[in-house]
Every structure is written in structure tokens, then in C-alpha cells.
Amino acid sequence: MQSFTSFIAYLVFLASISHTVPQTLDSNTVPAYPTQTQSQICRLDLSNELFGGVNAACGGGPTLDRSRCCPVLAAWLFAAHARTALEVSAASSPPPSGDLPMMPADDSQKCVNSLQDSLRNRSIRIPQPNATCDAILCFCGIRLHHITSLTCPNAFNVTTALRNASSGGTHNATPTAIVRNLEKNCRNASYAGCTQCLIALQKIKGNNKKESESERAKKMFNRDCQLMALTWLLGRNKTAYIPTVSAVLRAVMYSAHPHESTCSPDQENMPLAVDSLRYETSKGSSSPLRLFWIVLVIVLILFCM
Template sequence: MSQNPTRHSVIFVLFFILPVVPGLPAPDPATIQPFFPTPSPPATIPAFPEQSDLADCQLDLPDELFHGISNACARKGSNGRERLPRRSRCCPVLAAWLYSAYSGTALSMAGRMTDEPYDLPVLPGDSETCVDNLEKALKGRGMELAGPNETCDMVYCYCGIRLHPLSCPEAFTASNEGKLVGDVSVKRLERDCLSSKKKNNGYEGLGRCSKCLNRLYQLNKEKSGNSSKSDRTSKMHNRDCELMGLTWLLAKNRTAYIPTVSAVFRALMMSPDSSDPQSCSLSSDGMPLAVDSAELDNASSSHAIQSPFHLTILSLSLVYVCVILSSVLF
């Protein structure tokens, strides 16, 4: 008598429980590179008069910003509570909108720094003040960017987004009126990064993203290497030029450039070992990055509905096995 329930239990496990396990949701395998990858500088006395101008970190926060961040980063579980979004979906869009909001402050500062040599110490960043301002504005709209835990915030810790004064004198100079002017490489960047009017299912094409990405690398004329500069300093300056180029595009025409800029941010942020990717690729779920993430929301919602269903079957199956084993043993 005792062998039949045991045999039935084994058969039940093999045919009902094991097929369910592969359907369980897998954690997001994507990793993200800190953007900007430098340690937080210690508190310092402003080395230049204009540094004190950044104390308030003026941000331009249009309605589109709240909509874009909400679509990409606002995720609620079945219990109605906010849950942590995927880095590969949320962080690039968050970076694009934050740099767009920061572009006025960043470029006005850059216009006064074009003559400074880039081997000077990195100026203190604006992350803390800017992020505080952004979070306050989001809370005013009923949104909250919750990080993994109380000690890790969404922008700085989870997404690795750092805001700091930018400088790229190889591509940007100041006019006699103090206005920032881009050279011919910047004009080419504007042309190659302009988002296409006709998108594939609402997504920016990978070809446009890859073209913009490689054009971005050409802003720094010394990228081939300068033996007098350390590798770390050179790498930091290269990234400064890339960030400044993207910030320039967002300041010039946010609506026209933010789809491509978001896709480029994703390629840079998801690149392993902070290396320079040569092309843009699909995300881990096979879908391109979308600024307007309505379809991603639908896909995520359907996945969220399936996951509790699988967990329910697994839980009931385990209870059934426990009951059978208990009847056999006792």
C-alpha cells in the first residue's frame, strides 16, 4: 500500500512540477556600468568662482520627463507596491531625461570651462543636489524612485548616474559672446543622431543608434591616445566628451534626439568593463530600448501575471507531495 502513493508522488513531480520550473521568472542578468565611473569627491572649497553657481542645480522638468520616467521605471507588483525595475530598461531612459533636465546648467558651465586643461582634478559633481531636486519633483507628481534598499538610491547607486561639470575643448569652444559653439564633428553628430521619423513598432532602429554611437567617439580628437596623459585621465576625458555630446543634443532638441540618446546611453551603460561598444544591440528580452515604454509595460504586466500563476502551481504541488509523504511515513 505504501509503495503506490510514493510512486504516484514521483510521477506527479516528474510530470507536473518540473515542467513548471523553467517558466519561473529569471533575474535580470544585465549589469550596468557607473555613469560617470568616478568615486565621489570629498567636500572642497570651490576652485573656480562659477562652481558656486551650481549649488541650486537648476533642472528643466517638462511634463514629458515625468511621463518618460514613469513609463520606464515605475513598476508595481501584484500587491500594488512599487517594485524594482530592470536596469536595462529604466536606467538609460532615466539617464537621458536627467541629462536633458541638467543640460542648461551643464552647458552654461561648460562654456566657461572650455579653456581649462582636462588634466586638472575633476570638479565636484552635482549628483546629490540634482537628484534631490528631481526626487522632490517626482514626489510632487505622485512618483517615487525607490532603490533596492534604504542605503542604495535609484539614480546614483542602482543606475550609477553621476552629474558633474563637463568639458570637451576638442569639440566645443566659447564664442566672443560666451556662447558654446560646436565644431564640424558636432554638426555631424547632430545629423547622425537625429531620430528617424518612422520607427519600427515605436522603437528607434539599432542602425541609427550604432551610427550615433560611433560618431560620438569622434568628438575627442585625442581619443587615439596622448602619452603625456594617464590612461585613467584620458578615459575620464573621453567619457566627458561623450556625455557632453549627448547633453548638447538634448539641449538642442529634446524631442528629436531623446529616442536615439536613450538607446546610446543603454549601449554605453550596459557595456562590460566600461569598454566602448561599437554597436547597439537588443536587450536581454530581445526588445530594443524604448523611450515610450508602453509595449514594454504590457509585456512586463503579462509576465507579472504569469509568474504568480506558476508559483501557485508549484506551491500546491509541493503541498500535495508533503501530504502524500506524511501519509506514507505516519
């Protein structure tokens, strides 16, 4: 009887190991790592937070809801691209006058491909609207920018970064006071907090010196500079700002009334990009189970002695 009990205790001990070791190796919060394409153009800092947030907002259904999925997807993609987006090297140069303020289509596509590959590797499926329209570029209209492809003089000082980078290495574009002001105005993801952040964001303008530019072109330049400012904000503190940024993106890019950028009322309960607290909570929930197995093993061993 004693040998049988000892054998049972041994099996329980093995079971406790099987429950603890994989959880240690498969942490819910992983260090950010650069994912690069073969041409080394696109670098994204991807984390389990991103995959969980995108899956919660965009996965699991047969169709996509633009106002539900796209703001969260855009916020996480901008956060993943933040470090690269603001880097300035000696090879960088400001865009010639008249250039469109966005990354070349091929470069943006490579970043999208990089994200889609990572999502597939984790069995996260974002429905494709149709055979010719992907979710990120076509359906959500998400474009990744680099600071040197924009002209945002009242938002970022690129000239100084270029001068410093001429001696080698990379330097980040310096945000102006109007961009830094977002740090105190974008900490609350409620309707009131989103509105406050949106008002501060709308003070950021593009370089609209040409009288011949259409109103649509001016709005596009302004919005691209505003999106870069939000990207900078996510680079500063992703956990603190990503819920508000996703709420603001819903107002700016995916509003039911495109000509009226207004935040969603709290009662609409639209999803926001989740922060790390959700994953820390789920990670911590496995601790009582491990403790139960350990205590059970100790009790059985003492019983057999």
C-alpha cells in the same frame, strides 16, 4: 415632467464642465520650468514628458532593471540639464589640468535631490536598490557635467564663449563640426540608427595630452565629452533625439559587455525615452468624451423646449 427633465439637463451640464475644466488646467504637456535648489546651483527644465518617461521605464516594480531604467533616466536628466550644462558666464573658468571631468559631487547631488523631490511630488517612486545606494547616482551612475569642467577641444569652443561672456551675461559653448554631425546621424532609434549615431559619437575625444594617463582615465575623459555632446543634441531638439540618445546611452553606459559598446538589437524591445507624441495622443483622447457631454446637453435642452 418638463421641470424634472430640465433639472437633469442642468446636472449633465455641470458634469460636462467637471470633465472639461480640470483637463484644461492639468495639461499633459507643460512649459519647461527651472527648478532650483536653495543655493541656486542646480537648474533643471522639467516637464510632464520627463515624469511620464521615467515612470514608464523605472516605476511600478519592486526592483530596478539597470538596462531598462538607467538609459531612459539618464537621457531625461541630461535633457533637463542641457540648458544649464552649456552656459558659460564670466565667472566660469576652464578646469585646471588634472581635475576630474565632472561637476563637484555636492552640486550633482543637489540636482539629483531636485529631481527626486519633483518625482515624489507626482507620486512617482523609483525603487532604491538598498539603504545606502540611490537609483540615480549610485545604481545608474549618472553624473551631470558642466562644459567648463571638461576639456573637449575637438567638441566645443569654450574660449570664445568665455571671451563673449566677459562683457556680461551668459553665452553657450560653440559645438564643433564633429558634434554638429550628430544631428544627421542620430535621428533613428532603431538598431541601425543607434549604431550609426554611436559611430559618429566615438569620433569625439577628450584632451588626452598626458602620456602618463591610464587607458581607463582616457576612456573616462572621452566618454564625458561624448555625454556632453549628447546633452547638446538634446538641447537642440529633445523630441527628435531623445529616443536615439537613450538607445546610445544603453550601449555606452549600460551594456551587458562594458568593453564592447554595441546597440541593443531591435528584437530585445528595450524601452526608449518617449517623446511628446505619446502625451499629445493621450491628451487628444479626452476630446471625444467632452464632445459627447456637450452634444448630450444640447439634445436634452432641445427636448425640453
